[in-house]
Amino acid sequence: MSEKNEILEVRDLRRSFGGVQALRGCSFGVRRGTITALIGPNGAGKTTLVDAVAGARRPQSGRVVFDGHDITGLPCHKVALSGLIRTFQISREYPAMTVLENLMVSPQRQSGERLSTVLLRPSRFRAEERQHLVRAVEVLAEFGLYEKRNDYARDLSGGQKRLLELARAVMADPRLLVLDEPMAGINPALVDRLAEHIVRLRDERGTTFLMVEHNLDVVERLCDEVVVMAVGQTLATGTMAELRANAEVVAAYLTGGVPADVRAQG
Amino acid sequence: MGVVLGYVATLGVYFCVYNIFAFGLNIQFGYAGILDFTVITFMAMGGYMAGVAALGPSQPGSGIYYILGLSLPWPVALLVGAAAAGALGYLVGLIALRRLRSDYLAIVTLAAGSIVLGIVSNSNSLFDGSEGLVGVPQPMNGVLKLTPNAYTVFFLGLCAVIMVICWLVANRIYRSPLGRTMRAIREDLDVAEAYGKRTFRIRMTAMVIGCVIVGIGGVLTIWFVTALAPAGWGTSETFVVWAALIVGGRGNNLGAVVGSFLVAVLFNEATRFIPAISSLPNLIPEVRNMSIGALVILTLWFRPQGVVAERKARFFEVPLRTGSLEPVPMVPAPATGSGAAQ
Numbered sequence: 366m367s368e369k370n371e372i373l374e375v376r377d378l379r380r381s382f383g384g385v386q387a388l389r390g391c392s393f394g395v396r397r398g399t400i401t402a403l404i405g406p407n408g409a410g411k412t413t414l415v416d417a418v419a420g421a422r423r424p425q426s427g428r429v430v431f432d433g434h435d436i437t438g439l440p441c442h443k444v445a446l447s448g449l450i451r452t453f454q455i456s457r458e459y460p461a462m463t464v465l466e467n468l469m470v471s472p473q474r475q476s477g478e479r480l481s482t483v484l485l486r487p488s489r490f491r492a493e494e495r496q497h498l499v500r501a502v503e504v505l506a507e508f509g510l511y512e513k514r515n516d517y518a519r520d521l522s523g524g525q526k527r528l529l530e531l532a533r534a535v536m537a538d539p540r541l542l543v544l545d546e547p548m549a550g551i552n553p554a555l556v557d558r559l560a561e562h563i564v565r566l567r568d569e570r571g572t573t574f575l576m577v578e579h580n581l582d583v584v585e586r587l588c589d590e591v592v593v594m595a596v597g598q599t600l601a602t603g604t605m606a607e608l609r610a611n612a613e614v615v616a617a618y619l620t621g622g623v624p625a626d627v628r629a630q631g
Numbered sequence: 632m633g634v635v636l637g638y639v640a641t642l643g644v645y646f647c648v649y650n651i652f653a654f655g656l657n658i659q660f661g662y663a664g665i666l667d668f669t670v671i672t673f674m675a676m677g678g679y680m681a682g683v684a685a686l687g688p689s690q691p692g693s694g695i696y697y698i699l700g701l702s703l704p705w706p707v708a709l710l711v712g713a714a715a716a717g718a719l720g721y722l723v724g725l726i727a728l729r730r731l732r733s734d735y736l737a738i739v740t741l742a743a744g745s746i747v748l749g750i751v752s753n754s755n756s757l758f759d760g761s762e763g764l765v766g767v768p769q770p771m772n773g774v775l776k777l778t779p780n781a782y783t784v785f786f787l788g789l790c791a792v793i794m795v796i797c798w799l800v801a802n803r804i805y806r807s808p809l810g811r812t813m814r815a816i817r818e819d820l821d822v823a824e825a826y827g828k829r830t831f832r833i834r835m836t837a838m839v840i841g842c843v844i845v846g847i848g849g850v851l852t853i854w855f856v857t858a859l860a861p862a863g864w865g866t867s868e869t870f871v872v873w874a875a876l877i878v879g880g881r882g883n884n885l886g887a888v889v890g891s892f893l894v895a896v897l898f899n900e901a902t903r904f905i906p907a908i909s910s911l912p913n914l915i916p917e918v919r920n921m922s923i924g925a926l927v928i929l930t931l932w933f934r935p936q937g938v939v940a941e942r943k944a945r946f947f948e949v950p951l952r953t954g955s956l957e958p959v960p961m962v963p964a965p966a967t968g969s970g971a972a973q
Contacts, residue, residue, distance in 0.1 A: 419825065445827035453825075459818035462811075466944045469808075470815040473827045477808030480836050484800065490808060502949045515943065537826055 372397045372541050372573050373449075378417055378427035387413040388424065389597035395541070395590075400567055400574040402584040405594035406618060411577045412454060414594070415545050418575075419451040420444040432540060446473055450539035454546050454577075456526035458533070460519035464510055467518050467529060468501040469494075471536035501536060508532040508562065524555040531562060535570075542566075544576040548583055556580070560587050581605070593617065637780035640787045642896055644855055647790035648848050649895035652872045653879065653887035654801045655844035661881040661941070662810055663837035664817030665728070666737035669744025670845055670872045673716040675751070675864040677846025678853035681712030682764040696756045697764060705770035709850050716846020717839045719747070724838040728831060732820065744866065752861040763860025767853050790851050797844050801884050804840070811944070813837050814882075867920065871895060874923050878930045880937025889938050898923050 373395040380388040387410045395401045403411050416422040418429050420441040429437045436444050459467050475497070476482050477490030505511045508528045513521060518529060527547065534542055547563075548556050560583060566572045578584050584591060585605040593600040593608060595617040601608060608614045652670060659665040685708040688700035703711065727739040752761045770789065772782055804810045816823045816830050824830050853859045871894060879890020902919045930937060 421821070421825070441821075441824040442827045442829055445825055451825055453822070457819050457822045459815050459822070461818060461941070462814060463944055465946055466811060466814075469946075470811055470823070470828075471826055475808040475812075478812050478828075478833070480804075480809060480840065483804055483807040483809050487803065487807070494808065498946055499949050515945070517943070533826075 370396050372432055373418070373575065374428075374430040375414070375418065376428040376430070378414065378424045378429065380413055380417055380422060380424045386597055388417065388427075391427070391594065391597060391599050393592045393599050393602055395573060395575050397573055398567065398571055399589040400563060400576065400587055402588040402591045403575060403577045403594060404579070404581070404584060404591060405600070408596075409594040410597040411594055412545060413597075415451055415543055415577060418444075419449065419543060421451075445537070448538075448540040449543065450534045450537045450541075451543040452530050452534055452545060452547065454549065456523070456530050458518035458521070458526055458529055460517065462518060463515050464505065464518055464521070464529060465498075465501055465514040467533050468504060468536045469497055471533050472497050472500075473537055497536075504532050504535050507565075509558075524551045527551055527555070527559060528562075531559065535566060535572075539572060541573045541575065544574065546577050546579065548578060548580055556583060563587060633778070633780045637783050640780070640783040643787045644783065644790050644851075646892060646896045647787070647794040648851050648855070649872065649875055649891035650794050650888050651797050651848035651851070652845050653875045653891045654797050654884055655841040655846075655848065656872050656876050657841075657881060657884060657887045658801055658804065658813075658837050658844065659841035661876065661883070661887075662805065662813040662817065663834050664733075665834060665838055665841075666733060666740065667838070667841065668737045668741040668873075669723075669747075669866075669869055671864045671866070671868040672744040672747050673720055673842040673845040674849035674852065674868075675859065675861075676719045676747070677712035677716035677849030678859045679712075679751070679758045679764065679849075680715035680846075681708040681850040682767040682853050682859060683758065684708040684711040685768050686764070686766070695759050695762070695765070697759050698757055705768070705854070709847065712850035712853075713843045713846045716849060717843040720839045720842025721835070724835045728834050728838060741866070744869070748861060748865070758859075761861055763858060763863070764853070765858040767857045767859075769854050769857060786855060790855075793847060793851065797847065798884055798888075801844070805884065809833070809836070871923065874927045876937075877927055878937060880939040880941065882941030883937070883939050886937045886939035886941075893938070894923055894926065898926065 371394040375394070376392050378388050378391040379386075391410065391414055403414070405411055413422065417424045420436070420439050420443065423438045427437070428435060431444070431447060431449050434447060436447060436449070439447075459470065462470075475490065476493055482489050502511065502514070505514050508531065510525065510528055510532060513525065518526070521529060531544075531547065544563075547559060551559070563574060563576075564587065567574060576588070578588075588605070590602060591605055591608055592602045593614050600617055601611050601614050603611075652674060655673070656667060656670050659667045683697050683699040684701050684703045685705060686697065686700050687702045689695060689697050723740060723743045726743065727736050731739060751758055754760060758764055769782070769786070771785075775782065775785065777785060804813075812823065812828055812833055816828065816833060820830050856863075875890035875894040876887055877890070878894055879888065880886025898919060902915055908914055
């Protein structure tokens, strides 16, 4: 694969919290138009990695290159504006806003977010608002949430909140969507539905996905490429079939993820 | 007849002024979730600055000292007061909004208010210390030559017009994408940030706009009373505004109006006219504060959203395009898992 084909490149990322080295030199790439999984035992540093990539935590060293631009250490909102949207491990909808409103917040650089436009030239953002509304209704229909559009987001079921999370991210028109455990805590039927939505978004919109996932069946069915992390490092990359044959990866899962060389260091 | 009219008009003025305070606080707290525990400081800043902008220069021998003394016409003084309150709001926001949220932010605003109160009370050259400003000229009073009661009615009209303008501005912000983003930040700041919202800037916008509106209320207060001293804007006054917003319904400007009427007019101002018992001069103010506190507790207990709850956002209905996707039923998903269901 050529460099050009990679939408995200993570190079030797390091981050520690006090004495805990959460990331100790993490490197991998995500190819454009793929669904790439990030797997690894608990405590491997997956969420820290997602936070570091999305700007929620500054890495202490290393580089994050997104679509040819160095985004290392940029604040969250700037990373988001560059086209990388992340979701959170637990559903974090805007509870006291309606489902439709949750989606209407997402479009970026809305002209109606400027006070001067709101007070002096409201006609300017009304046309834009209408376009966003049409789009939001379409997205809601795609995700089967159209009937719920005027309900408060807090009143949705756990599974519907997961769908809303994804729908809301789609409204932001990301080029790379980083999903932190999108399937956590939902029933198998809904897992299938979410998986189909992810595949559809990749095929129809060309969105690239990087997803942290524990369910290896889902990873095997869904993902083009898998990155394995253990104790803050990337252990291996490849397809699921390749990784199954990799003794180190299997050991990492069985032993809680301490590779032999780290164990030897004590 | 004139007395009754003057009394009703006086209550009306307080009603309008508290409405304006509550609109300002609603933008800060109801929209953007900023716990501004020093609302009244911005009212005072607006009032003082409008006062010193309208008063003539301070006379050296008079024993009353204040800054500026520009003898400006009242509309300009109004703008000076509003701008000063907004500027103070910006300064407090710089400290409070950059890194802090919720309780910690509230503590910083409370501290900032105490600092301002301390400076103003102890500096005789700023706004004449604890004596405060007196004799602030009232708008058009010299021109109209009305009786005091008739002037109060005229002033009520002025307040009502300004109040309605503030209401319209607050509502327009609420319905705009800006207001929506403010509410998203109130709901979850991290998520809004992760969606590319400049949360600091938008919270600052809410802070400053809220302070400007509260400052306008402060200008009206000093015009009406013609005086303002630190004793009139202690911390407890902040909580009258908070009580009004919580009882009325945060996030809803109509709620702010209802709350101002219940708390600020019915409970707070109306009781001022009850004759005091001479042996217990503090009884009535204390009873008033206690009943406002009780009202807040009862509201939070039985109707936490306030008398008028935040309105659900309604959008005009967009029909699904023909040939578009049918809404997918949530359950049950077929065993084959045809979730996309095109």
